[in-house]
Amino acid sequence: MKFITITLALFTSTILFSQEIDTDYTKNKKKAIKFEFFSPLTGNSTFGYESYIKDWLSWEAKLGIIGWGVGAANDIHQSGIFIKGGPKFKLNPDFVTDDLKGAHLLSGKYIRPEIVFSQYTEDVGDFFGNSFETERESFTSFAFLITYGRQYILANIMTLDYHFGIGYGYVSGREGRYSYSHSNGGSDFPIAFSTGFTIGFLLK
Template identity: 30%
Template sequence: MKYLFAFLLFVSGMSLSASAQEKIYLKNQKEPISCTVREIGTTEIKYTPSDAEQLVIAVPRNDVEKIVFKSGRTQYFTDPLNDFSYYKGQKKWAVKAGLFSPALGYTDLYLEKSIKPGRSIEFQGTIIGLGKNRTYYNSYTSYQNSNMNQRGFSVGVGYKVLKMPDFELANRKMMHILQGSYIKPSVSIGYYQKNFVTTDYTTGSYSLVRKGVVTSHIAIAFGKQWILDNTIAIDVYGMAGLGIDNYRSQQMKVQNEVNGPATYVSDDVVPYSNFGYTRFGRGSTGVTLGAGVKVGYLFNCKKPKEVGGIDKMRDRLKQ
C-alpha cells in the first residue's frame, strides 16, 4: 500500500512540475517553449529550457508574442516601433504645399494623416491657375507670349508606405511617425481650361481658342520626408506613372476649326507639360515623370470637449 502511495506522490509531483513550467510563444513558431524565464530585457528574453536546466538561452524580444507564467498571468509583447503609443506626443497630421509649383502655374496642397506606424494617407488638391500665368510657344509663328490663362483643379489620394527602422537603441525613439523614406501609389483626376494657340496656314495669322482638358493620372512616388521639431515637414519626391487626357484631341479640334480637317497634330511628339507632371507619348496616353519639394506644418486634431452634465453621467454609467 505504501508503495502505491509513493508512486502516486511521484506522479503527482511530476505533473505539478510540468504544469509549473512557463511557456514562451514565438511569432514564427506554433509550439510554445516550456521553460523557466530568467530575465526580460529591453532587447532580449533569457530562459532555461525545461529539459536542459544547465543552459540559458536568449531570444530577441521582438520575436516573442507572449509569455504564460506559472501563476497563469500572460504578458504580451509588441514591437515598440509598430505601437502607436510609442509615438505619444507626436503630431499625426500635416498640411503641406508644393514649394515650386506656383512658379509653374499651379499650387499643390496636401493633407497627410498617419493611420498607423509606417502607414499614412495623403490627400492632394491642386488649384490650377493659382501661380504664374504660363505662356504658349507656337512653332509656326514668332509670337511666343500667348498667355494660357489656365484655370481649373485636380484632386487625388495616395497611400504612403514608410520604411521603418530595423532596431531600437536603448529606449531611444528612432524617428517621428511621419518621417522616413517612402513609396506612395496614388491616383488623381482633374479638369482645367486654357487658351490654345493655332495658326491659319493661309494667312499666317494666329488665334486663341479656349478649350477644356480632362486628365487622369496613376503614379508611384519615391521620396523621403523629414520632420523638424515635431512641427515642420520637408518632403522631397520623384514619381513615374501613366497619364490619360484629351489634350491632343483638343489641339486637333482647334486646328480643324481654323484650317479644316487635319490628319495630325504638329507637336504631337513634343512632351506635354501638365500641371504636376510631364507626359511623354503620342495621342491621349503616355508615360509620366515628375518631381517636387513640399513643405508643411504638423498639427493634432483635438477631441471635442464634453458638453453639459448629461455626457458626464453617461460616461459614469458606462464605467
C-alpha cells in the same frame, strides 16, 4: 528646379542629424497640412494633407488650384483643378536607436501609389496662314503613379518632403503635355511622371 529640390533636401538632412532624437511617440503630432513650394511657378497652387494611420502607414491627398500661379506660366490663362492621393508606405525611419525606434512617425523614406485626376481649360495657339490665333480648349487627364520620396520632420513642428513619381497617364486633346499635377507622354508612349518639394506644418 530639380537641382534646387535636391540641394534643399541635402541641407535639411545635415541639420537633422545634429538634432536630439526623441523616441517618445506619444509626443508625435500625426497630421500635417502642406504646400508644394514651387507649384506657383508652374501655373497652380497645390495644397496637401497627411494623416498617420498605423506603424509604417499614412495616407496623403492633394488639391491643386490651376490658375493660382505667378509669372509666364499664367499667360495661357489656365483654369481648373486636380486631385491626387493614396496610401503612403514608410520604408525605414530617418534614425535608428538601439531599440530600433525612429525619430518621428511621419519621417523617413516612403513609397506612395497614387491616383491623379486633372480637369482644366487653357488658351491654345496655332498658326492659321500668316496669323497666330488662340482658342479655348478643355483637357482631362488621368494617371496612376508610383511615387518615391523622403520626408523630414523639424522639431515636431514642420515637414519638408521631396518626391518624384512615374507611372501611366492619359490626357485628352493634344498628346504629350503638362497637366499641372503631372506630365504626360503621347498615346504611343503613355508614361506619366511628377516631381515636387513640399513644406508643411504638423497638427495634433
